[in-house]
């Protein structure tokens with residue numbers, strides 16, 4: 001799903017300036033605790049969060065997350081936006097709640113592929129749903 | 131081993147404005163060296179978790195790194211309260227973080243387990259009332275020198 005489609009799906013707007021919008025993602029993660037993001041996220045991802053401090057940008061930087069969407073109209077301060085611009089991470093904001101934002105992205109096909117670190121063979125997920 | 135690079139970053143407890151800056155710099159160094167992205171990501175995650183623990187729980191500390199063509203070694207040493215029970219601290223979900231820390235996005239008790247999972251080796255040493263030292267490394271797959 002590309003950034004333009006995400007903006008449309010979430011009725012979101014872009015907060016960053018001079019950051020490429022030519023990005024797309026395959027996975028989505030939703031968290032307000034950063035270690036959770038760092039432990040289960042994978043690359044090619046969007047992070048949906050209600051937290052707007054600089055640590056969110058740092059977390060996305062470390063985990064190589066492509067873009068962040070803030071829910072419920074929450075906006076980070078200008079210093080945090082500048083950090084994201086420096087790291088080339090697009091920041092989006094939507095008025096939707098966390099639940100609705102995630103629901104809409106799920107509806108459009110995004111999933112949370114679970115990261116397994118450098119451990120032994122991943123057990124392939126067999127079921128779609130029951 | 132021809133191309134070794136090392137350095138140190140200083141960390142200040144409670145300095146949340148700069149939290150993550152050391153790990154970000156280390157990530158930049160690894161990128162410049164052309165280390166594979168998945169290795170960089172693992173090291174960045176481990177370094178960031180260790181850096182944040184110093185900022186949150188200690189008074190001050192430092193992050194030392196040594197990068198060779200085949201490995202990345204990091205030592206994060208702090209002056210602080212120390213960890214009374216390392217095994218307990220390594221348990222997923224165990225955290226002593228306050229509500230204030232949680233509101234900032236930390237305290238899920240996943241930091242130390244994340245470091246262990248992201249690295250090829252982690253050693254923790256802690257002395258109560260003095261401080262904590264974490265040592266970890268990741269092998270860089272490419273380079274051809276790898277045996278083991």
Ligand SMILES: Nc1ncnc2c1ncn2[C@@H]1O[C@H](COP(=O)(O)OP(=O)(O)OP(=O)(O)O)[C@@H](O)[C@H]1O
Pocket residue numbers: 035036179183184187188208210211212213219220224225226227235236237238239240241242243262
């Ligand atoms: N450098 C340190 N000095 C003193 N205590 C520490 C240090 N690092 C970790 N601890 C203790 O170990 C616990 C577990 O650490 P860990 O990093 O796994 O989780 P956390 O920091 O509580 O939450 P998270 O890392 O998920 O945000 C901490 O809550 C704290 O009590």
Ligand SMILES: [Mg+2]
Pocket residue numbers: 179182183237240241242
């Ligand atoms: Mg931690």
